[in-house]
Amino acid sequence: MKRIFLFRAYGDCIVALQSIINSPLRAQCEIIASLHHQPLFDALPAEMIPADLNIQFVDWGIRTPLLRAFSNRYLLHAGTRRELAAIRSFLRNHPAPSGGDWVEQPHRKQLLELGTKHRFHSIADDGPVYTAFHRFFHTVDPEICFADDGLHVAGPQNILVLPSARIPRRDLPEPVLNCLKRMHTMKGDRVQLAYFNKQRNKQINKQQPGAIGYNSFSELVQLVQEADFVYGADSLPVHLAQLLLKPHCIVYPEGGSHRFFTPFTLQHALYKTFNEFH
Secondary structure: OEEEEEOOOHHHHHHHHHHHHOOOOHHHEEEEEEHHHHHHHHHOOHHHOOOOOOEEEEOOOOOOOOOHHHOOOOOOOHHHHHHHHHHHHHHHHOOOOOOOEEEOOOOOHHHHHHHHOOOOEEOOOOOOHHHHHHHHHOOOOOOOOOOOOOOOOOOOOEEEEEOOOOOHHHOOOHHHHHHHHHHHHHOOOEEEEEEEOHHHHHHHOOOOOOOEEEOOHHHHHHHHHHOOEEEEOOOHHHHHHHHOOOOEEEEEOOOOOOOOOOHHHHHHOOEEEHHHOO
16 A cells, blocks of 8 residues: 655645546555645536545644645745644554655655654655556557547537636737637637736736636536636646547647646647747
8 A cells, every 4th residue: 555645736636636536546545635625526417526535534624725834935934844744643543554755746845754754655756747657557548539639520619718827927918819819719719817816917917908807616516517728827727628538739838848737638739838829
């Protein structure tokens, strides 16, 4: 039995879940996730969660998108020590199984080990993250229906654009949004822009009239499920599109890493930098 800990951001959680729920080895794994991931997990369609998935959510006091020790922004925050102490207490009371304890990737793993006085293995040491997870869990990428010669299979498509990202520099800028709207409107598609967070919506809607907001994971999942094609930053929404088997394209800043790109975008070369939109 291996024990998998999910401490990182929401997108990382979805990458891990996509491999785990499709894995023939999931019965041999115990998933221990931070409680802050539970609202996202609960928003997923119930039919896609296997009955034999062994997952529990534990409150380590994480109130930010990821464990503070993994983030430069919160590294010196007073809560960092409290979170690490809570994890250390959990590990002391729940000894590691024979297969050891695992975390998603090695970034800041040494700091985690120092703060918890516990050894962890990492799943994705280098290269594409999805590939590493699929290799670890013996998972095969599910097929996403898509016509390589274009988006239009039958009639106008519902195009969903999700510009928001956890890291602000990855947010899709206004010229990219205008280009996407113009390109798909000319094809007869219906284009919907959806932003996260009400306050940002008030500011952004001045430039993008007709844009809507979503304020929960359930609303985001519903938007993705209702779309025919999704554009988004390299962030949670495109990982949800991969999980929900929706064709999608990643739009990212020049020089951005491809390491977390989804299998679908890599297979079809559906990733574009901001500068490719005019």
